[in-house]
Amino acid sequence: MSLKYGLLGLLTYGSMTGYDLSLFFEKSVNYFWNASISQVYRDLGTLEKEGYVSAHLEVQEGRPDKKIYTITQSGKDAFLDWLSSFPSNLTGPVRNEFQLRVFFGSHISLKELRFQFQRLIKERQETIRFLEEFKGERHKFCNEFTDQDKFFWNLTGKMGYIVAKASIEGAEECIKEIDEILEQISKADDNPKSFKS
């Protein structure tokens, strides 16, 4: 999916600059959607050409002028078309580099792999911290947020929390299995499986 729909969606809450949009991404939906600032600007340009957003300048002194983007009717239509569509792969991208690395685990030592699982746990713990810290605080970034929006934000948070918790549990179980083999190795140097410790 393209970043465009994310931009259009945020612009339904109110007009914003490219800078605002990228801050919004970074500080709110960042745990499931990130956007690099240069791509935001490029895609806003495309959206403008397509007529999905319009822009006007706000002159400032001592700072570059603000270019404020507003979603147009055809932009709203395109956004709603996307939102109510049911694409074949709705659950998100398939690619998971971590899983691929585990799959190739026989090429590194068990201790190295164990360390990577621990890093995964740390990252997911940070996600959880982010979600807890952020509960109900996103009105900082957009005043247009209503109780309804809060409800949907909380649903994403709930999903994110449960999946992050599960990742941690899964990683802990994997570490347990690794430790069992490490113990076997330390007990008997003539072990049959000959894993790299």
Place this chain on the structure above:
Amino acid sequence: MSLKYGLLGLLTYGSMTGYDLSLFFEKSVNYFWNASISQVYRDLGTLEKEGYVSAHLEVQEGRPDKKIYTITQSGKDAFLDWLSSFPSNLTGPVRNEFQLRVFFGSHISLKELRFQFQRLIKERQETIRFLEEFKGERHKFCNEFTDQDKFFWNLTGKMGYIVAKASIEGAEECIKEIDEILEQISKADDNPKSFKS
């Protein structure tokens, strides 16, 4: 991350054609890594230019000749460098289209959103079915698989299983919350929150 390391990794198990590689992806690691056939061919070309793989032709009659790729020493080195490195984002891509759609849930009806959660559940159930069906069967695709590789495959399976289960649980909880509001709406038409049923 680039597909290249996935290709190099699979080629450590044995020499293969581009066609074999794309079949391998599709029928084994597909639940956490997919690859389009055209990209496989293109990246194999790049890898050959870079000296990470070498190729030789196997002439066939009635069928196009096979171009069999073999990983070189420098390819193995590059693969191991990647595998033992610790990139900033090891846990996989951040983008999750499903979460973004939920975030914008106020723009569609609760019934539509409920339906999307049910679709998520179905997709994750299929992942689980795939993982159960596939346990220990990947030697179909590569005879070089050892007990050690089986162990690491099982770790990816364990992670995938736990996360898929959690997604289903999360989605069910979200559906519960949606249903509570739908009930409120059906009981009182003058509800204060005025959600779209």
Place this chain on the structure above:
DNA sequence: GAATTCATGTAACTTGTTACATGATTTA
């Protein structure tokens, strides 16, 4: 007779990342 499998790719396009450039103001 139509679809699938085997086996190769090219071309055009979209999407995402990284590095660079500008330049005043504010904070540490």
Place this chain on the structure above:
DNA sequence: TAAATCATGTAACAAGTTACATGAATTC
């Protein structure tokens, strides 16, 4: 005095998708 913030982008590159092209053999 160095850095971060505000605010705009461009250019080059890397990665991923979709459509197209070839053509025999096999399966439904």
